[in-house]
Amino acid sequence: MARYVYDFTEGGRDMAGLLGGKGSNLAEMTRLGLPVPPGFTLTTEACRSVLDTGGEPPGLWEEVAGHLTDLETGSGRLLGQPDNPLLLSVRSGARFSMPGMMETILDIGLDDDSVHGLAKVSGNERFAWDSYRRLVQMLGTTVMGVDPSLFERALTQLKEARGVPDDVHLDAEDLARLVETYKNVIHQETGERFPQSPVEQLRRAVLAVFASWNGERARLYRRREHIADDLGTAVNVQRMVFGNLGSDSGSGVAFTRDPATGARGLYGDYLPNAQGEDVVAGIRNTVPLTELKRLDPGAYGRLRAHMETLERHYRDLCDIEFTIERGTLWMLQTRVGKRTAEAAFVLSADLADEGLITADEGLARVSGEGLARLMFPRFDTAVTGDVLARGVPASPGAAVGAAVFDSAEAVRRAADGERVVLIRQETTPDDLPGMIAAQAVLTSRGGKTSHAAVVARGMGKVCVCGADELTVDTGARRCTAPDGTIVEEGTVLSVDGTAGTVYAGAVPLVDSAVMRYLEAGAGGRATTGVVDAVARALARADAVRRLEVRANADTPQDAVRARRFGAQGIGLCRTEHMFLGERRKLVEEMILAGTDAGRERALAALLPLQREDFTGILEAMDGLPVTIRLLDPPLHEFLPDRADLAVRIATAEARGEEPDAHDAELLAAVGRMHEENPMLGLRGVRLGLVVPGLVAMQVRALGEAVAQRLAAGGAPRAEIMVPLVGDVRELRLVREEVERVLAEVSDTSGVPVTCPVGTMIELPRAALTAGRIAEDAEFFSFGTNDLTQTTWGFSRDDVEAEFFSAYLDRGVFPVSPFETLDRDGVGRLVGIAVEEGRATRPDLTIGVCGEHGGDPDSVHFFHSAGLDYVSCSPFRVPVARLEAGRAALDLADAGDSR
Ligand code: ADP
Ligand code: MG
Numbered sequence: 009m010a011r012y013v014y015d016f017t018e019g020g021r022d023m024a025g026l027l028g029g030k031g032s033n034l035a036e037m038t039r040l041g042l043p044v045p046p047g048f049t050l051t052t053e054a055c056r057s058v059l060d061t062g063g064e065p066p067g068l069w070e071e072v073a074g075h076l077t078d079l080e081t082g083s084g085r086l087l088g089q090p091d092n093p094l095l096l097s098v099r100s101g102a103r104f105s106m107p108g109m110m111e112t113i114l115d116i117g118l119d120d121d122s123v124h125g126l127a128k129v130s131g132n133e134r135f136a137w138d139s140y141r142r143l144v145q146m147l148g149t150t151v152m153g154v155d156p157s158l159f160e161r162a163l164t165q166l167k168e169a170r171g172v173p174d175d176v177h178l179d180a181e182d183l184a185r186l187v188e189t190y191k192n193v194i195h196q197e198t199g200e201r202f203p204q205s206p207v208e209q210l211r212r213a214v215l216a217v218f219a220s221w222n223g224e225r226a227r228l229y230r231r232r233e234h235i236a237d238d239l240g241t242a243v244n245v246q247r248m249v250f251g252n253l254g255s256d257s258g259s260g261v262a263f264t265r266d267p268a269t270g271a272r273g274l275y276g277d278y279l280p281n282a283q284g285e286d287v288v289a290g291i292r293n294t295v296p297l298t299e300l301k302r303l304d305p306g307a308y309g310r311l312r313a314h315m316e317t318l319e320r321h322y323r324d325l326c327d328i329e330f331t332i333e334r335g336t337l338w339m340l341q342t343r344v345g346k347r348t349a350e351a352a353f354v355l356s357a358d359l360a361d362e363g364l365i366t367a368d369e370g371l372a373r374v375s376g377e378g379l380a381r382l383m384f385p386r387f388d389t390a391v392t393g394d395v396l397a398r399g400v401p402a403s404p405g406a407a408v409g410a411a412v413f414d415s416a417e418a419v420r421r422a423a424d425g426e427r428v429v430l431i432r433q434e435t436t437p438d439d440l441p442g443m444i445a446a447q448a449v450l451t452s453r454g455g456k457t458s459h460a461a462v463v464a465r466g467m468g469k470v471c472v473c474g475a476d477e478l479t480v481d482t483g484a485r486r487c488t489a490p491d492g493t494i495v496e497e498g499t500v501l502s503v504d505g506t507a508g509t510v511y512a513g514a515v516p517l518v519d520s521a522v523m524r525y526l527e528a529g530a531g532g533r534a535t536t537g538v539v540d541a542v543a544r545a546l547a548r549a550d551a552v553r554r555l556e557v558r559a560n561a562d563t564p565q566d567a568v569r570a571r572r573f574g575a576q577g578i579g580l581c582r583t584e585h586m587f588l589g590e591r592r593k594l595v596e597e598m599i600l601a602g603t604d605a606g607r608e609r610a611l612a613a614l615l616p617l618q619r620e621d622f623t624g625i626l627e628a629m630d631g632l633p634v635t636i637r638l639l640d641p642p643l644h645e646f647l648p649d650r651a652d653l654a655v656r657i658a659t660a661e662a663r664g665e666e667p668d669a670h671d672a673e674l675l676a677a678v679g680r681m682h683e684e685n686p687m688l689g690l691r692g693v694r695l696g697l698v699v700p701g702l703v704a705m706q707v708r709a710l711g712e713a714v715a716q717r718l719a720a721g722g723a724p725r726a727e728i729m730v731p732l733v734g735d736v737r738e739l740r741l742v743r744e745e746v747e748r749v750l751a752e753v754s755d756t757s758g759v760p761v762t763c764p765v766g767t768m769i770e771l772p773r774a775a776l777t778a779g780r781i782a783e784d785a786e787f788f789s790f791g792t793n794d795l796t797q798t799t800w801g802f803s804r805d806d807v808e809a810e811f812f813s814a815y816l817d818r819g820v821f822p823v824s825p826f827e828t829l830d831r832d833g834v835g836r837l838v839g840i841a842v843e844e845g846r847a848t849r850p851d852l853t854i855g856v857c858g859e860h861g862g863d864p865d866s867v868h869f870f871h872s873a874g875l876d877y878v879s880c881s882p883f884r885v886p887v888a889r890l891e892a893g894r895a896a897l898d899l900a901d902a903g904d905s906r
């Protein structure tokens with residue numbers, strides 16, 4: 009018989025798949041002997057069964073009833089007991105926490121009778137009626153589907169009628185009246201009565217949690233975060249404890265370290281005389297946790313001790329929720345806390361220093377994505393803009409954008425390509441689309457644990473919250489700064505999430521400290537905590553990784569920078585830029601040449617220029633491999649635009665003038681070379697085979713550069729890479745020419761020059777015939793951009809803007825195959841080519857030089873596919889080093905970081 013319910017005493021953190029994150033951690037705390045109100049968890053399996061079949065699995069409610077009885081026995085109270093009712097909370101909790109799931113319902117078990125009992129046993133009538141009011145409202149909205157604004161309106165009307173500013177001033181009698189009003193609202197709206205049976209309340213709340221798994225917001229979030237749709241959520245049923253019983257009670261949220269910076273020391277917010285949900289909602293202003301030390305030193309001391317227990321046990325930053333009921337501390341939740349990229353690096357280094365984790369675990373807990381974020385520029389502090397307002401630095405980084413005041417507007421403007429800053433008093437889950445669309449989130453209320461702060465940190469989005477000197481008027485779409493400045497919708501602001509400052513206008517950006525350190529290369533000194541932590545993570549990654557990391561660089565300057573970033577060579581040097589600029593004239597001459605002699609003249613003029621470029625790059629990368637790709641793009645790309653030429657000629661003719669002869673010649677050439685599908689046309693190796701002398705010129709320039717470097721005492725390691733090969737015979741023809749030219753160069757220079765010759769694998773046919781191609785290739789380099797285009801049969805430039813968003817929305821792929829390698833298709837071709845290439849030539853060097861070489865997920869794939877190196881743009885080199893290191897770890901037990 010399947011089992012669907014587990015008591016908190018029966019579970020543990022290793023059961024998160026079954027009990028959800030919240031449930032498994034509640035069980036873990038219970039196991040550790042921490043004071044957790046007792047309760048039980050309905051499993052994700054129960055949820056899946058309900059969602060799949062539309063009905064409850066047999067035996068489910070009997071099982072629940074059994075656990076309920078235990079709970080009643082343990083607490084000496086019965087659910088619905090009129091004189092002393094047991095009250096419960098119903099809390100959703102999936103494997104991964106996600107917005108859009110049903111909100112927690114507190115105080116289940118109150119009805120028209122037991123509310124009086126609660127008043128009596130608590131000695132606090134107002135408290136009892138307030139609890140009942142909350143239950144009716146929460147169940148009414150979340151379970152029965154009543155529009156929340158109807159309840160709010162009723163509350164406002166009552167406050168007006170009573171002439172009081174807020175709910176705190178409503179007394180027990182008022183609240184009792186409100187309960188009646190709320191119940192009537194429910195009846196009017198749904199035709200149903202508010203359920204008076206506590207068991208019915210419980211049952212409906214549980215089913216509503218299950219149903220919320222398929223809510224729209226939850227689905228949107230899962231798609232964005234690549235979380236499977238079939239996991240289901242667990243439901244936790246727990247005995248209530250009360251933080252709103254007076255000034256000796258309260259609720260709070262705390263982190264064992266600062267989740268924004270990773271700094272040591274307790275961090276948190278506390279709200280006296282409040283239930284937990286009041287803290288996060290930002291309804292009243294919280295006090296810092298240190299204040300609790302004064303208010304209730306005993307509870308504070310116990311809290312500290314429990315937090316230390318948790319951090320040592322989880323060996324990570326923990327995020328907790330607690331409630332104090334009349335001086336008794338209760339732990340209501342814990343989890344490994346979300347953190348910023350900066351905090352992730354600092355924590356890894358610190359926890360390793362403290363002996364809680366190993367260096368490898370530290371490496372597993374940071375990410376290339378996080379490192380990339382730390383390399384982003386910061387605001388230039390030397391240029392002080394006008395400070396509009398200050399708030400809590402909730403999620404670091406620098407962002408500039410136009411002010412918008414609601415989610416829909418943020419989405420609208422972002423879709424038009426505008427950068428926006430979303431400004432709200434506080435955010436709710438409804439603001440999620442706008443938060444995703446915005447560069448930064450700014451709120452006037454709430455602390456580091458407010459919804460805005462937590463969600464923004466999770467998304468790596470800049471956030472300043474609690475900027476309470478700003479008066480935000482969302483209705484009028486504007487806010488007012490303390491100095492009277494009015495920020496209308498569309499006004500450009502700069503938000504500094506690291507310092508918590510908001511500036512008027514666009515403040516200029518400068519390199520981050522991490523970037524400055526990386527830019528300094530081997531001479532770089534780690535000056536701050538985060539820079540030191542990054543340096544250590546990179547050092548560890550370099551020590552454990554098997555993949556080498558090269559850079560894609562076309563100029564000596566790029567090569568120098570790449571080397572400073574730790575590149576171990578150049579995996580792709582595109583020679584085409586060497587044909588641009590002032591050299592274009594020479595290229596035109598080559599293309600237009602009517603005779604062999606004319607073409608040779610043009611090529612001869614290009615040769616010394618190419619040689620100089622090669623010499624510079626080989627010098628910058630002395631001792632390291634430099635893979636030079638022969639000319640790849642179609643020749644017409646080097647000629648002027650066809651339409652421009654036609655217009656020039658037509659204009660001259662219209663004026664009755666003789667059109668420029670050169671223009672006419674160019675136009676004819678462009679016309680001759682016009683291709684319907686240039687991507688699939690005369691380019692790559694095909695060009696080398698049909699334009700006489702082109703390959704020879706490039707190889708001679710390279711050979712001479714190598715000879716020159718050797719003569720100068722250098723250690724040049726040039727490799728010649730032939731693009732777009734589909735058949736070994738193409739490669740063989742080019743290779744013969746390369747060998748002939750290099751022999752000539754060796755003869756004339758008196759220096760023996762040899763270069764390995766290899767090919768790009770960027771056509772499916774190349775991958776599928778890799779065994780043959782390897783007969784003539786000393787290395788392979790996967791050109792995954794073209795390989796993705798040719799495998800899918802779409803050209804990146806044409807389709808990305810056109811239908812990718814529809815494909816992403818409709819789930820054809822979870823992420824663009826140009827960003828993250830498509831393992832099933834393109835990856836399969838990679839696998840075949842690796843296997844068959846190495847079967848022919850066991851010492852074949854294999855790398856990748858497409859943009860995927862710098863994408864974290866793809867790097868992991870290339871590691872497992874057995875490649876020797878990845879090559880990416882210089883700025884991605886540190887990211888690739890880090891991820892190559894992480895790929896080499898056995899990540900089996902690093903699940904904590906999720
Ligand atoms: P979320 O997933 O949104 O954090 P929770 O299930 O943690 O939702 O509940 C929301 C709030 O209700 C939290 O502040 C929590 O501390 C409080 N809460 C939940 N269960 C109880 C309980 N049994 N007693 C008192 N407060 C509770
Ligand atoms: Mg919670």
Ligand code: MG
Binds near residue numbers: 640731732770791794
């Ligand atoms: Mg290509």
